[in-house]
Amino acid sequence: MQRTPIIVLTIAGLFVLAALAGTTAASPSARPWTIVFASNRESKDTELYSMTSNGKAVRRLTRSPFFDGFASWSPNGRQILFYSQRSSGGDLWIMNADGSAPRNPTRNPAHDSPGSWSPDGRRITFDSDRDGNGELYVMNADGSGQRILVRSPTSDEFNPKWSPDGRTIAFVTNRDGNAEIYAMNADGSNPRNLTRNAANDAGIGGVNGLLWSPDGSRIAFVSTRDTKDGEVFVMKADGTAVKRVTQEAGTESLLSWSPNGRKLAFQRYPSTPRWAFFVMNADGSGAHQVSWALPGKR
Numbered sequence: 001m002q003r004t005p006i007i008v009l010t011i012a013g014l015f016v017l018a019a020l021a022g023t024t025a026a027s028p029s030a031r032p033w034t035i036v037f038a039s040n041r042e043s044k045d046t047e048l049y050s051m052t053s054n055g056k057a058v059r060r061l062t063r064s065p066f067f068d069g070f071a072s073w074s075p076n077g078r079q080i081l082f083y084s085q086r087s088s089g090g091d092l093w094i095m096n097a098d099g100s101a102p103r104n105p106t107r108n109p110a111h112d113s114p115g116s117w118s119p120d121g122r123r124i125t126f127d128s129d130r131d132g133n134g135e136l137y138v139m140n141a142d143g144s145g146q147r148i149l150v151r152s153p154t155s156d157e158f159n160p161k162w163s164p165d166g167r168t169i170a171f172v173t174n175r176d177g178n179a180e181i182y183a184m185n186a187d188g189s190n191p192r193n194l195t196r197n198a199a200n201d202a203g204i205g206g207v208n209g210l211l212w213s214p215d216g217s218r219i220a221f222v223s224t225r226d227t228k229d230g231e232v233f234v235m236k237a238d239g240t241a242v243k244r245v246t247q248e249a250g251t252e253s254l255l256s257w258s259p260n261g262r263k264l265a266f267q268r269y270p271s272t273p274r275w276a277f278f279v280m281n282a283d284g285s286g287a288h289q290v291s292w293a294l295p296g297k298r
Contacts, residue, residue: 105143245284
């Protein structure tokens with residue numbers, strides 16, 4: 001079964017960001033955090049970079065003739081999980097935080113996409129169509145012990161994200177006829193619908209549309225429930241207290257929570273320059289654009 005795109009969008013400068021605790025001496029509310037993102041500013045193919053959330057200390061991490069993106073840090077910040085088309089079918093890959101030693105842990109001819117690290121960094125969730133449709137899997141961080149979490153032969157499920165306490169996995173599914181965010185126990189039991197809305201609640205094709213807050217109390221997601229374009233919403237982890245936190249025109253994509261949970265980074269398309277992104281307070285206030293320069297350039 002083929003996935004139905006949630007929002008069809010071509011982005012010349014695609015960003016994929018994930019939070020890692022910052023080290024600069026700033027107040028907790030203003031402290032930049034380190035992110036990993038994807039951009040095609042230097043080549044036709046999208047490459048991965050790291051930088052701080054204020055657009056500083058930009059570093060290129062990959063140099064591949066194929067698409068690299070959808071990246072996230074390991075809990076200890078030493079490795080990066082990402083998606084790459086450098087292997088047949090597209091696969092999840094892991095590399096060191098400086099871009100060295102890239103490796104494909106799944107080694108399966110099917111399409112495998114990264115989900116997230118477990119909080120202890122020992123396991124990784126991912127989705128795969130190796131059984132004919134998109135289903136959720138888990139494996140050890142070295143690629144061993146790959147197993148399906150829950151079988152879903154009549155629907156596609158993808159983008160599995162571990163909660164910070166390791167007890168819950170949130171994911172996107174079309175089992176109800178549209179893209180909804182579900183949660184289940186980490187062993188695959190007790191799936192429940194969190195969003196329960198006729199709109200699409202999953203962002204761009206289910207990617208970059210779902211993020212746990214660092215304390216696990218909230219989930220940020222992208223939905224078309226108010227507009228034809230995706231806007232950013234925040235809800236409690238049980239699906240209650242849904243609040244829209246972006247109001248501007250354009251299609252938005254979630255990028256990262258700050259480590260203290262007070263801020264969100266996101267992308268809006270279109271924007272000028274096209275590679276810029278935005279940072280705002282988690283309640284939607286104080287949104288501002290962040291641009292950045294290539295390494296060694298201004």
